[in-house]
Amino acid sequence: xxxxxxxxxxxxxxxxxxxxxxxxxxxxxxxxxxxxxxxxxxxxxxxxxxxxxxxxxxxxxxxxxxxxxxxxxxxxxxxxxxxxxxxxxxxxxxxxxxxxxxxxxxxxxxxxxxxxxxxxxxxxxxxxxxxxxxxxxxxxxxxxxxxxxxxxxxxxxxxxxxxxxxxxxxxxxxxxxxxxxxxxxxxxxxxxxxxxxxxxxxxxxxxxxxxxxxxxxxxxxxxxxxxxxxxxxxxxxxxxxxxxxxxxxxxxxxxxxxxxxxxxxxxxxxxxxxxxxxxxxxxxxxxxxxxxxxxxxxxxxxxxxxxxxxxxxxxxxxxxxxxxxxxxxxxxxxxxxxxxxxxxxxxxxxxxxxxxxxxxxxxxxxxxxxxxxxxxxxxxxxxxxxxxxxxxxxxxxxxxxxxxxxxxxxxxxxxxxxxxxxxxxxxxxxxxxxxxxxxxxxxxxxxxxxxxxxxxxxxxxx
Amino acid sequence: xxxxxxxxxxxxxxxxxxxxxxxxxxxxxxxxxxxxxxxxxxxxxxxxxxxxxxxxxxxxxxxxxxxxxxxxxxxxxxxxxxxxxxxxxxxxxxxxxxxxxxxxxxxxxxxxxxxxxxxxxxxxxxxxxxxxxxxxxxxxxxxxxxxxxxx
Numbered sequence: 001x002x003x004x005x006x007x008x009x010x011x012x013x014x015x016x017x018x019x020x021x022x023x024x025x026x027x028x029x030x031x032x033x034x035x036x037x038x039x040x041x042x043x044x045x046x047x048x049x050x051x052x053x054x055x056x057x058x059x060x061x062x063x064x065x066x067x068x069x070x071x072x073x074x075x076x077x078x079x080x081x082x083x084x085x086x087x088x089x090x091x092x093x094x095x096x097x098x099x100x101x102x103x104x105x106x107x108x109x110x111x112x113x114x115x116x117x118x119x120x121x122x123x124x125x126x127x128x129x130x131x132x133x134x135x136x137x138x139x140x141x142x143x144x145x146x147x148x149x150x151x152x153x154x155x156x157x158x159x160x161x162x163x164x165x166x167x168x169x170x171x172x173x174x175x176x177x178x179x180x181x182x183x184x185x186x187x188x189x190x191x192x193x194x195x196x197x198x199x200x201x202x203x204x205x206x207x208x209x210x211x212x213x214x215x216x217x218x219x220x221x222x223x224x225x226x227x228x229x230x231x232x233x234x235x236x237x238x239x240x241x242x243x244x245x246x247x248x249x250x251x252x253x254x255x256x257x258x259x260x261x262x263x264x265x266x267x268x269x270x271x272x273x274x275x276x277x278x279x280x281x282x283x284x285x286x287x288x289x290x291x292x293x294x295x296x297x298x299x300x301x302x303x304x305x306x307x308x309x310x311x312x313x314x315x316x317x318x319x320x321x322x323x324x325x326x327x328x329x330x331x332x333x334x335x336x337x338x339x340x341x342x343x344x345x346x347x348x349x350x351x352x353x354x355x356x357x358x359x360x361x362x363x364x365x366x367x368x369x370x371x372x373x374x375x376x377x378x379x380x381x382x383x384x385x386x387x388x389x390x391x392x393x394x395x396x397x398x399x400x401x402x403x404x405x406x407x408x409x410x411x412x413x414x415x416x417x418x419x420x421x422x423x424x425x426x427x428x429x430x431x432x433x434x435x436x437x438x439x440x441x442x443x444x445x446x447x448x449x450x451x452x453x454x455x456x457x458x459x460x461x462x
Numbered sequence: 463x464x465x466x467x468x469x470x471x472x473x474x475x476x477x478x479x480x481x482x483x484x485x486x487x488x489x490x491x492x493x494x495x496x497x498x499x500x501x502x503x504x505x506x507x508x509x510x511x512x513x514x515x516x517x518x519x520x521x522x523x524x525x526x527x528x529x530x531x532x533x534x535x536x537x538x539x540x541x542x543x544x545x546x547x548x549x550x551x552x553x554x555x556x557x558x559x560x561x562x563x564x565x566x567x568x569x570x571x572x573x574x575x576x577x578x579x580x581x582x583x584x585x586x587x588x589x590x591x592x593x594x595x596x597x598x599x600x601x602x603x604x605x606x607x608x609x610x611x612x613x
Contacts, residue, residue, distance in 0.1 A: 320493055322519070332492065421525055421559045423468040443559070446526050451560035 106308035313337030508602035512610030
């Protein structure tokens with residue numbers, strides 16, 4: 001994590017000026033209002049006064065998100081988190097995201113995912129309120145006051161909520177109006193509407209509320225199908241004439257690399273023998289080559305097709321890619337990657353600025369060199385060195401060390417009378433009215449139903 | 463990553479010391495919240511004889527929210543879709559923090575013994591299961607042989 005954004009946040013808090021010189025927060029009065037959101041107990045009451053401040057916090061998040069390590073949320077995120085803790089605040093945060101996140105910022109969807117992940121999930125009433133506020137219908141998608149950018153943000157939010165709330169809440173969101181809204185949006189915001197659609201469809205299968213789900217008229221349905229095939233066809237979409245098996249054969253026969261897919265990223269084999277990877281999902285998908293190198297000097301080039309956030313580099317077999325948790329190359333100690341959008345070198349989920357200017361643009365060529373003997377990797381942009389790093393070779397974990405850690409885990413003692421949910425604290429409370437016990441106070445405040453019998457908890461007795 | 467909660471350590475210990483028959487769940491070497499799971503197909507089910515690989519991930523707020531579980535091995539089952547996602551109430555709205563990794567995996571094994579085509583995730587499979595159960599079972603056996611028996 002770079003030191004820079006902490007500095008920015010502090011500057012805003014204490015001096016009322018922003019080191020980045022953003023015009024909106026240069027005004028001392030406005031930044032002192034940001035501070036007040038935390039202090040004023042009535043900040044969440046219906047009032048437009050805070051909406052602008054939340055807008056500002058969202059834009060700040062967008063600015064710093066590039067530097068965020070997975071484990072170190074910056075202050076601005078914590079503030080938004082506090083705000084979204086109450087229903088009114090949550091609605092406001094969503095509202096702000098819809099209105100201020102720009103469509104052309106490749107980090108926009110990432111901010112939405114990050115905030116929704118981080119904030120408490122809304123209850124059914126809040127979700128219904130949100131849908132009402134969105135005013136979802138066929139008409140609103142064409143005639144509404146909202147810009148295409150706001151429509152796009154709304155589709156992303158709807159899709160994410162449908163996925164997260166899989167259950168009655170998500171079914172409640174999927175009204176005829178929502179459905180028509182998404183379908184009408186397909187030609188405009190394409191993938192995002194389709195992805196949202198797929199999330200709902202998934203939930204409908206789970207909860208079987210068939211009455212709310214009616215397929216749209218045929219022409220639009222056709223259009224939906226074309227978009228939808230991006231996500232749901234066996235995890236990977238290949239052009240019809242190249243089957244997966246053939247692809248493998250070609251690659252193996254040429255004694256070149258094989259690609260390993262476990263994501264929504266789309267990989268195509270071009271006639272020239274190059275492969276092309278594309279990802280339209282808003283989760284961090286990864287593609288990796290499984291060809292192993294242990295010695296010598298290796299080099300490959302990637303032509304950048306869009307200027308978005310991507311991490312490209314080298315990984316060992318141990319590197320784990322978890323798309324929904326946001327882990328990809330550069331996010332653990334076993335890989336190193338370069339991202340020319342945020343202009344950062346990534347290793348072990350920490351970023352550092354490269355020594356040389358390295359913003360990438362569509363059509364640029366990123367070169368990745370691995371020199372096993374010299375123990376370094378070099379990143380080139382259009383032939384010019386951007387950074388030299390030896391990160392990948394500094395991992396000196398003896399092969400057995402992980403096992404030793406597991407062994408130690410096994411030997412941790414757990415007290416007999418500890419809470420059966422967390423095993424951290426003493427079990428000291430009884431739930432009323434059901435009378436079940438064996439839990440600590442800390443766990444009990446996080447649940448509303450008894451873990452044993454699902455009876456509603458009306459009181460916790462010490 | 464913050465320190466591993468004692469609850470996860472405790473569950474992991476128990477999975478190692480008293481494994482559930484027909485189920486193996488091993489934490490990943492580099493991520494103690496990610497488990498490599500193998501479930502054997504239950505006897506007298508179309509999945510008998512198969513070894514099904516799954517992945518299980520304990521989210522940050524586990525046990526307050528359910529583990530995320532997915533079949534990696536392809537399986538022909540009305541409640542499991544092509545991406546291996548599982549339709550099981552305890553993984554969704556019926557999750558309780560008193561449930562554990564082992565109880566979740568036992569429930570999944572039970573789901574293999576008792577497919578429920580009335581609450582489908584894979585619609586085409588469920589449809590066939592309802593109209594022509596014999597053929598659906600044949601398909602399930604065929605997939606088990608093809609995808610779950612090769613090693």
